[in-house]
Structure formats: structure tokens, C-alpha cells
Amino acid sequence: MGKKEIVNRVFLFVLFIVCEAGLILQIDKYYDDKKEELLKQNISNIEAQFRIVNKNLTELADSSFRGFIDREEILEVFAKRDREALFNLLKTDYLYLSSLGFKQIDFHLPNNISFLRMHRPEKFGDDLSSFRYTVEYTNRLQKGINGFEIGRVLPGIRNLFPLFFKGEYIGSVELSFGLDKFENEIEKVYGIYTHSLIKKSDFDKMVFLEEKQNYKLSAENSDYVELKEDEGRDFFNKITFNKEFYERVAKGLKSQKFFNLELPNEHYIVSFLPIVSPKGESIIYFVFYEKSQDLKLFEEHRHDRTVLFSLILIVVFFLLYQLMKIQELTLRSKKDIEKEKSRYKDLMNLASDGIHILDKNGNIYESNQAFANMLGYTYEEVLKLNIKDFDTNNYNPKEVEIKIDKAEVFNVKHKRKDGTTFDAQINAKWIQLEGEEYLYSSSRDITQERNAYKKLQKFIDLQDNIVVVSDSIEINYANKKFFIFLGFKSLEDFKKKFNCICDLFVQNDRFFHLGKIENGENWIEHLEKIPHSKRIVGMLMYDYTIHAFAVTVNKFEDGYYILTFTDITQTMLKHIELEDKTIHDKLTNALNREYFEQNYKLLIKNFTQNSSKLGLAFIDIDHFKSVNDTFGHDVGDIVLMDFVKTVQKYSRENDILIRWGGEEFVFIFKTDSLNGLIKALEHIRVVVELEEFKVVKHITCSIGATLYIEDESIEQTIKRADEAVYKAKKAGRNRLEIVN
Numbered sequence: 001m002g003k004k005e006i007v008n009r010v011f012l013f014v015l016f017i018v019c020e021a022g023l024i025l026q027i028d029k030y031y032d033d034k035k036e037e038l039l040k041q042n043i044s045n046i047e048a049q050f051r052i053v054n055k056n057l058t059e060l061a062d063s064s065f066r067g068f069i070d071r072e073e074i075l076e077v078f079a080k081r082d083r084e085a086l087f088n089l090l091k092t093d094y095l096y097l098s099s100l101g102f103k104q105i106d107f108h109l110p111n112n113i114s115f116l117r118m119h120r121p122e123k124f125g126d127d128l129s130s131f132r133y134t135v136e137y138t139n140r141l142q143k144g145i146n147g148f149e150i151g152r153v154l155p156g157i158r159n160l161f162p163l164f165f166k167g168e169y170i171g172s173v174e175l176s177f178g179l180d181k182f183e184n185e186i187e188k189v190y191g192i193y194t195h196s197l198i199k200k201s202d203f204d205k206m207v208f209l210e211e212k213q214n215y216k217l218s219a220e221n222s223d224y225v226e227l228k229e230d231e232g233r234d235f236f237n238k239i240t241f242n243k244e245f246y247e248r249v250a251k252g253l254k255s256q257k258f259f260n261l262e263l264p265n266e267h268y269i270v271s272f273l274p275i276v277s278p279k280g281e282s283i284i285y286f287v288f289y290e291k292s293q294d295l296k297l298f299e300e301h302r303h304d305r306t307v308l309f310s311l312i313l314i315v316v317f318f319l320l321y322q323l324m325k326i327q328e329l330t331l332r333s334k335k336d337i338e339k340e341k342s343r344y345k346d347l348m349n350l351a352s353d354g355i356h357i358l359d360k361n362g363n364i365y366e367s368n369q370a371f372a373n374m375l376g377y378t379y380e381e382v383l384k385l386n387i388k389d390f391d392t393n394n395y396n397p398k399e400v401e402i403k404i405d406k407a408e409v410f411n412v413k414h415k416r417k418d419g420t421t422f423d424a425q426i427n428a429k430w431i432q433l434e435g436e437e438y439l440y441s442s443s444r445d446i447t448q449e450r451n452a453y454k455k456l457q458k459f460i461d462l463q464d465n466i467v468v469v470s471d472s473i474e475i476n477y478a479n480k481k482f483f484i485f486l487g488f489k490s491l492e493d494f495k496k497k498f499n500c501i502c503d504l505f506v507q508n509d510r511f512f513h514l515g516k517i518e519n520g521e522n523w524i525e526h527l528e529k530i531p532h533s534k535r536i537v538g539m540l541m542y543d544y545t546i547h548a549f550a551v552t553v554n555k556f557e558d559g560y561y562i563l564t565f566t567d568i569t570q571t572m573l574k575h576i577e578l579e580d581k582t583i584h585d586k587l588t589n590a591l592n593r594e595y596f597e598q599n600y601k602l603l604i605k606n607f608t609q610n611s612s613k614l615g616l617a618f619i620d621i622d623h624f625k626s627v628n629d630t631f632g633h634d635v636g637d638i639v640l641m642d643f644v645k646t647v648q649k650y651s652r653e654n655d656i657l658i659r660w661g662g663e664e665f666v667f668i669f670k671t672d673s674l675n676g677l678i679k680a681l682e683h684i685r686v687v688v689e690l691e692e693f694k695v696v697k698h699i700t701c702s703i704g705a706t707l708y709i710e711d712e713s714i715e716q717t718i719k720r721a722d723e724a725v726y727k728a729k730k731a732g733r734n735r736l737e738i739v740n
Contacts, residue, residue, distance in 0.1 A: 101181035487542025
């Protein structure tokens with residue numbers, strides 16, 4: 001690294017430090033200003049809230065005075081100076097007024113002597129002239145007054161009213177609220193914790209000695225006291241004060257002005273509102289603790305923005321640093337780049353495949369000679385081509401990118417200069433050249449391979465055997481014989497119901513099937529291990545007839561196998577016929593219970609694909625015993641055979657009729673809904689009722705049906721259908737009953 005490069009890096013670092021410091025200072029100033037605005041707004045809000053609550057309490061005191069005190073019987077007793085009678089007259093009303101928040105109802109004589117304290121009736125006769133300005137004022141001027149004032153017992157919101165009886169002035173009465181009433185109203189209406197502070201020097205002068213036990217030193221400042229009844233509110237157990245808070249509170253209290261401050265880390269705005277007594281002295285502070293979401297957000301935003309802008313600054317300076325490095329590298333590496341491009345081009349020309357590099361617009365950026373020869377152009381001509389000039393698919397590189405996300409190899413058809421086309425296999429990948437994205441493509445002519453594959457496919461399709469290519473989990477290729485045998489139109493059609501051909505193997509001990517291997521074992525590898533004589537599987541043809549196949553396994557590539565299924569049904573005809581006899585009823589040729597036991601799992605799987613449902617019904621010929629008793633068992637046998645023919649004639653190709661025993665049959669079919677089940681079975685019942693049978697002419701049948709429920713045992717389905725047919729018989733026969 002040269003001297004100039006070192007100087008540039010040092011300058012960039014110093015510039016970053018200066019910018020970071022300036023950024024932090026600007027963010028701090030912005031949020032300090034926002035906080036100052038918030039504190040000013042809080043002062044206005046607190047003053048408004050105080051005025052509203054104070055006004056409401058004054059109006060409550062006025063209405064209470066008029067309703068409970070300013071009455072003739074009260075005034076007359078007071079005028080007679082009968083303390084006991086006055087107390088007895090008011091004690092019930094006092095309890096009610098106490099529930100409204102009134103703490104004191106005190107009567108005073110015109111000379112300011114206390115006559116009756118309803119909350120302390122035993123305390124009277126003390127002169128209030130020098131202690132209670134509001135009492136002295138009311139008696140002197142014979143007019144009311146209200147305001148905050150310390151008393152001999154409790155501080156409160158004093159409401160003094162003059163009392164007159166028969167035109168003569170007889171004294172005054174006081175209706176006072178405790179400070180807790182005001183505090184509770186603020187907390188209830190505005191959700192702000194509030195308590196009051198009384199100056200300790202005023203408290204020492206005013207309050208009776210025995211009442212001082214009801215007070216304690218303030219949590220905020222030791223020069224003030226507060227009522228102990230505030231201890232019931234555990235607010236101060238949730239917050240902590242620090243030294244800075246105490247110092248700022250002490251300074252603010254000395255000013256005797258309204259001030260507020262933030263409680264650090266707690267996100268409270270603490271406001272101190274001084275209350276001036278009617279005498280003009282500031283004696284009480286109301287303290288408001290308002291939880292401020294804005295303060296919390298300011299702190300979060302200050303932190304987040306500091307981090308965000310610092311990160312942006314770091315990114316900007318990192319980019320500047322990278323640009324500086326790039327500029328240095330660019331000057332240093334131009335020759336290296338040219339040298340590398342020349343080497344890269346030599347490597348391309350050594351490749352036998354047609355190498356070409358496309359830009360995002362499909363223009364050829366670079367090519368080797370092999371690709372030019374493949375298309376019949378000169379090297380110079382190829383460099384002027386766009387992908388649309390030689391690719392019949394007319395894709396653009398961005399479409400190719402989507403393909404590459406899934407596989408890097410795909411097939412296209414290329415067009416030569418003379419207009420002829422050929423099949424090509426592309427191996428493509430996105431690469432970076434000089435900071436730009438390009439598509440690197442390698443083309444290989446696969447015309448001969450494709451023709452050979454088509455011939456092979458045609459040859460396989462001509463085989464009379466079923467041939468599939470599988471990885472043991474799903475089928476990747478199948479010949480025509482496969483689709484003809486199973487009745488599917490295409491591999492996609494087959495995969496809607498099954499994945500693997502092994503899903504079709506009949507679970508019969510005569511054949512190999514998945515039940516004979518361990519869970520998770522590869523069934524094709526297992527087939528390879530067992531003797532050829534046991535590599536025989538049974539599969540149901542589309543018409544549900546069983547065919548036997550000898551299986552040949554050949555490894556293909558990358559975990560795939562070619563499986564050949566040779567139909568050996570004819571060579572095993574006796575076994576197949578025996579099998580067929582064991583699954584068909586000898587009299588009626590309907591399928592029997594043996595067939596059901598062997599195949600019900602496969603039927604469930606086939607009939608419940610693609611949201612279809614399996615319907616199962618018991619069909620019982622009504623009064624069949626009477627047929628045997630009246631016409632003989634030979635006629636009964638004819639009825640059973642004709643009954644089977646009638647049901648099979650009017651049912652669908654894939655519907656299954658099983659003789660369950662005697663005159664009882666099980667009917668299994670695919671349906672899309674309960675309504676479809678009812679419709680199909682009603683059709684069968686009506687057809688049987690209308691059919692004319694030999695000798696007996698007409699018979700009827702009772703049908704009980706249900707729908708198979710996913711994952712239940714087949715026994716549960718049969719039981720419901722059996723219950724349903726029993727209900728049909730009990731209800732009078734020749735009817736359909738459903739149990740679901």
C-alpha cells in the first residue's frame with residue numbers, strides 16, 4: 001500500500017468520526033426539544049384537569065349545603081346551641097355525605113369558636129380565629145368562601161357557608177372534602193396518580209398534636225409531609241428516585257411555582273402544582289405522576305434513529321471505502337483482466353461442445369469455433385447473432401433462468417444458417433463477467449440420440465409385455481400395454497390415483513406383494529434377491545379380473561430400474577380359474593366374501609380417490625323364505641340368479657355385487673355424496689320391484705346403507721350397513737334406510 005493510499009484511508013476515518021459525533025448531537029437536540037414541548041403541554045393539561053375537578057367538587061358542596069344543611073329544623077337547633085340535638089339530626093345525612101367524599105361538616109359560632117365537628121364530635125370549644133382564615137372570613141363578612149386550607153385535624157378543600165335564622169346571623173358551617181377526594185377524582189377521570197404535600201412548618205403550627213400521627217414525611221422532599229392514608233396506594237413501591245430527581249424537586253419547591261420534570265427510566269412526567277390558600281399563601285402542592293407513552297417512544301426513537309443513521313453512515317463510508325479500493329484496483333487490474341479474457345477464450349476453443357455466452361437481452365457476447373461450426377456460421381457472424389436467430393423456442397435468458405432454478409440441463413431445437421434444425425441439449429449457468437450477469441451455455445447435438453430413443457420407445461410400445469421405468473417410489477415411464485391393461489389414458493392420469501405400480505399388487509399369498517417386505521425396504525431390490533419362480537405378482541385389470549405377471553428387473557441408471565411384466569395368466573390358468581372360483585359364488589356367479597376379504601383394502605383405495613366416497617349397502621330379498629316354502633328351493637335358486645342379473649344389469653361397470661350369504665348381498669360402489677348414494681340405491685330398489693321374475697313374478701328388497709369413513713375399520717362400516725338393513729325390515733320392508 002502506497003503513502004497516498006494510507007493518507008486517503010486516515011482522512012476517511014477522521015471524517016467518519018466527525019460525522020458520527022455531529023449526527024448524535026443533532027439527534028439528541030431534536031429529542032430534547034421534543035421532550036421540552038411535551039413537558040410544556042403537560043403543564044397546560046394538568047392546570048385544565050385541576051380546574052375541572054375543583055369546579056365539580058365546589059358544585060357538589062353547594063348542592064349538598066342547600067339540600068342537607070340549609071333547612072329550618074337544622075338552623076333552629078343550631079340557633080338554640082343544642083349540640084347533641086344537632087348531631088343527632090345530621091348523623092344519618094353525614095354518613096351519606098361521607099360516601100360522597102365529604103370529610104368534615106363543622107359548625108362555628110359567630111366568634112369563630114368551634115361548636116360541632118361531625119367527624120370529631122368530642123372536639124369543640126377551641127378558637128379558630130388565628131388558625132382558620134376561612135372561618136374568620138365568613139363570620140366577619142357573613143358571606144361564603146372556598147379553597148384549600150390546613151385544619152387542626154385534616155387539610156381539605158374548604159367550602160364555608162354563612163347561616164341565618166329568622167333574619168339573624170347565627171354562625172357558619174363548613175363542608176370540606178379531604179385531599180384524597182380530589183386525588184381520587186383525578187386518578188379516576190384521567191388515570192393520573194396524584195397525592196398532596198403540606199409544608200412541614202405549616203403542619204407543625206396548625207395540626208393538633210394527637211393528630212400528627214396520621215402524617216408522614218413526603219417521599220419526594222423531607223420539608224413536606226403527606227397523609228399516611230396514602231400508604232394504601234402502593235404507587236411508590238413500583239418506582240425509584242435518584243439523587244438528581246431529589247435535587248431538581250428541592251429546587252422547584254423553593255420557587256413555589258408550577259414545575260414538572262421527567263422521572264428517569266420510569267417514563268413518568270411528575271408535575272408539582274402549588275395551591276394558594278384563600279389567605280394568599282402557598283401551602284399545598286398537588287403532585288401528579290402521569291405515565292407518558294410519548295417519553296418511552298422518544299427514548300426508543302432516539303436509540304433506534306441513532307442506530308439507524310449510524311448504520312447508514314457506516315454503509316455510506318463503507319461504500320466510499322469500497323469505491324476507493326475499486327478505483328485503486330481498476331487502475332491496477334486492467335492488464336490482468338485482458339490477460340484473463342484471452343486465457344478464458346483459449347479454454348472455450350478447446351471444448352468440443354458449442355460454447356456460447358449470452359447477455360440479458362439474448363445477444364451473443366462470446367462463442368467458440370465449435371458453436372459457429374455447429375450452426376454453419378463463421379466466428380465473426382456468430383458474434384452478431386441473437387438467441388432468436390438460432391433457437392426455435394424463442395426463449396430469452398430470463399426464462400432460461402427460471403428453468404435453471406430447477407435443472408441446469410434442458411433440451412431445445414437449434415436452427416442452422418441454411419434453415420435446417422437439429423435437437424440440442426443445453427447445459428447452462430449464470431456467471432459474472434466484468435460485474436455483469438451473463439448466461440454461459442454449452443450446446444450438444446443430440447439428434448442421433450433422440451432418434452435412437454424414439455426407435456427404442458417405439459420398439460417398447462410394440463412389446464406385448466408391460467414395461468415401466470421406476471425408482472421404486474414412482475413410475476417415470478410406461479409403455480402402451482400398461483395403459484391398455486389398467487384403463488388409464490396417460491401417466492398423469494395414473495398418478496392422480498397412484499404413484500407406484502406396486503400399489504396395484506394383489507395381496508394374495510400366491511403372489512409377491514408389499515406385505516411381504518419390511519417397512520421402508522426397497523421392493524425392487526427385494527425382488528432381485530428372491531428366486532425367479534417367486535417373482536410373480538397379481539394385478540387387477542380395469543375390469544377387475546386378476547392377471548398374473550412374471551417380473552424381470554434390469555438396472556437402468558441413477559437409481560432407476562426397467563421392469564418388464566410378462567402376462568403368464570394362460571400358463572397359470574388352472575390356478576387363476578381356481579382363484580376365480582374361490583372368489584365367485586357357485587350358484588349366482590356373483591363375487592363372494594372371499595373376494596371381499598382379499599380386495600376390500602384395494603377397493604377402499606380406488607373408490608376414495610379425488611374426494612370420492614365408498615358406499616356400502618346390504619340388500620336383502622324380502623320374504624325369500626316364503627318363496628322357498630311356496631315354490632320350492634329350485635325356484636328360490638332361479639330367483640337368486642335372476643336377482644343378481646337384474647342388479648348387475650342396472651348398475652355401473654365398476655359397481656361390485658357380493659353374495660354375503662343366503663338371500664343377503666353386499667353392494668359396493670363409488671359415489672360423490674350421501675345424495676348420490678341414496679339416488680343409486682333407490683334406483684336398484686325400484687328396478688327390482690318393477691322387474692318380472694320367472695314363476696314368482698314380483699319380489700321386493702330391503703336396503704341398508706352407509707358411507708365409509710376415512711381410517712375406520714371395514715367392520716365398523718359393515719356394522720352400520722347391517723343396522724340400516726335391520727331398520728328397513730323392521731319399518732315394513734321394500735325401503736332404503738341410511739345409517740351414518
